[in-house]
Amino acid sequence: MQASTTSSANPAEVLIVGAGPAGLSMACALADAGITCCVLEANSLASLQNPADDGREIALTHKGIAILQGLKQWQDLPAAEIAPLRRAHVFNGDAHQHLAFDAEGSGRKVLGRLVSNHWLRRVAYQGALKRPGLIRIRAEAQVAQVRLGAQAATISLADGEELSAPLLIAADSRFSAIRRQAGIGVEMRDFGRSVIVCRIQHSQANQGIALECFHYGHTLALLPLNGDCSSLVLTLPADRANAMMNWDEAQFMQWVGTELRGRLGALQPLGARHLYPLVATYAHRFAAERLALVGDAAVGMHPVTAHGYNFGLYGVELLAGLLGAAKQAGQDLGGAAALERYATEHRRATWAIYQGTNAVVRLFTDERPAARLLRRGVLQIAQALPPLKAVISAQLTGRQPGFLRQVQSLIRG
Numbered sequence: 239m240q241a242s243t244t245s246s247a248n249p250a251e252v253l254i255v256g257a258g259p260a261g262l263s264m265a266c267a268l269a270d271a272g273i274t275c276c277v278l279e280a281n282s283l284a285s286l287q288n289p290a291d292d293g294r295e296i297a298l299t300h301k302g303i304a305i306l307q308g309l310k311q312w313q314d315l316p317a318a319e320i321a322p323l324r325r326a327h328v329f330n331g332d333a334h335q336h337l338a339f340d341a342e343g344s345g346r347k348v349l350g351r352l353v354s355n356h357w358l359r360r361v362a363y364q365g366a367l368k369r370p371g372l373i374r375i376r377a378e379a380q381v382a383q384v385r386l387g388a389q390a391a392t393i394s395l396a397d398g399e400e401l402s403a404p405l406l407i408a409a410d411s412r413f414s415a416i417r418r419q420a421g422i423g424v425e426m427r428d429f430g431r432s433v434i435v436c437r438i439q440h441s442q443a444n445q446g447i448a449l450e451c452f453h454y455g456h457t458l459a460l461l462p463l464n465g466d467c468s469s470l471v472l473t474l475p476a477d478r479a480n481a482m483m484n485w486d487e488a489q490f491m492q493w494v495g496t497e498l499r500g501r502l503g504a505l506q507p508l509g510a511r512h513l514y515p516l517v518a519t520y521a522h523r524f525a526a527e528r529l530a531l532v533g534d535a536a537v538g539m540h541p542v543t544a545h546g547y548n549f550g551l552y553g554v555e556l557l558a559g560l561l562g563a564a565k566q567a568g569q570d571l572g573g574a575a576a577l578e579r580y581a582t583e584h585r586r587a588t589w590a591i592y593q594g595t596n597a598v599v600r601l602f603t604d605e606r607p608a609a610r611l612l613r614r615g616v617l618q619i620a621q622a623l624p625p626l627k628a629v630i631s632a633q634l635t636g637r638q639p640g641f642l643r644q645v646q647s648l649i650r651g
């Protein structure tokens with residue numbers, strides 16, 4: 239099934255596997271660089287036109303938002319669907335003090351903004367439709383086989399049809415089958431935990447403050463949405479999560495109320511609970527002959543530091559810029575130079591945060607007494623050390639804290 243077409247007489251210059259938010263945004267960015275592409279998606283056209291609410295609320299950094307603005311997707315989001323993330327308060331165990339992060343000193347009013355994943359998918363699809371003649375979307379097209387050769391990348395669909403192009407981009411999720419077929423390995427960390435997400439309504443205003451409560455045995459986060467409503471993100475061992483998914487609403491909400499200890503007042507559930515197993519992935523390489531990986535296929539983050547789709551967007555911007563320059567210079571789009579540069583720079587932008595996120599998760603899910611002591615110490619040190627907090631806030635706002643700017647200007651002389 240097809241949504242919009244490049245002329246079939248002019249085959250696409252790039253094939254993209256996966257019409258998730260990263261694959262569709264990649265298509266939009268390539269189209270803006272004058273490059274034609276064909277996006278192949280296993281799911282139905284209806285699921286792209288009307289993406290179902292999957293319970294995910296995506297925290298976007300300022301850089302992620304700027305990329306979506308450049309792609310003209312941000313402008314298609316209704317204002318009511320964008321919630322400001324003004325501050326984040328991190329609690330450890332039963333302690334009352336918390337570590338607070340805000341945008342102060344960055345020149346920004348907010349740390350970032352929250353948008354539901356299904357809205358991001360919707361505007362990404364609409365964005366692709368707004369670039370007729372440059373983007374072709376084929377739904378119900380399951381890519382089964384890949385051949386990467388010196389002259390072209392060729393894919394075979396499940397029904398046997400073959401398509402070729404100078405470049406193939408895999409945006410087919412963190413469990414990418416294309417990555418595997420290309421012989422690219424992946425660092426995979428299965429945390430043995432799952433996350434339950436759902437919306438709740440509360441009687442007290444959230445004031446745009448996210449709460450992250452690291453309790454012993456589980457983590458509970460509340461992400462502020464508009465209209466006295468928040469997204470509850472509960473992380474716990476997979477067996478307990480499975481059992482809690484079977485609880486009825488009253489039992490679940492009573493448990494949440496006890497855990498929140500009266501914060502946010504009276505609580506009401508809003509809609510269904512969704513379950514996600516927690517597995518982080520990092521591809522050993524982001525490129526191979528005539529192939530690039532984007533989105534979760536390159537880096538599949540643990541959601542605690544809210545970087546997954548942001549990293550996807552950073553990769554989209556980087557790769558589209560390099561391929562646009564290659565096209566302008568009349569070079570082969572599947573040539574090694576641009577792909578190697580993409581791989582190196584995207585790794586530089588993501589590796590430390592990927593490892594840092596996993597280290598934080600390990601520390602805050604380790605229930606041994608020494609680890610509990612250490613995490614209390616880490617939070618106390620961070621609270622007492624404003625520069626450390628400023629660095630973390632700067633990561634979200636995309637602005638360097640004042641003291642870092644001063645150090646850099648001193649170094650530059």
Ligand SMILES: Cc1cc2nc3c(=O)[nH]c(=O)nc-3n(C[C@H](O)[C@H](O)[C@H](O)COP(=O)(O)OP(=O)(O)OC[C@H]3O[C@@H](n4cnc5c(N)ncnc54)[C@H](O)[C@@H]3O)c2cc1C
Nearest residue numbers: 256258259260280297381410411533534544545546547548
């Ligand atoms: C609970 C949760 C909270 C999160 N919170 C945040 C956050 O706050 N901030 C943030 O930045 N990120 C967050 N993320 C991460 C974010 O949701 C992902 O990074 C993003 O959705 C990945 O998009 P993608 O397009 O790479 O992959 P997907 O959305 O997984 O899309 C892959 C697509 O490829 C298709 N496909 C797969 N194989 C084939 C094939 N062989 N042939 C054809 N099509 C195929 C699939 O059908 C699918 O449509 C969160 C994730 C979770 C689970």
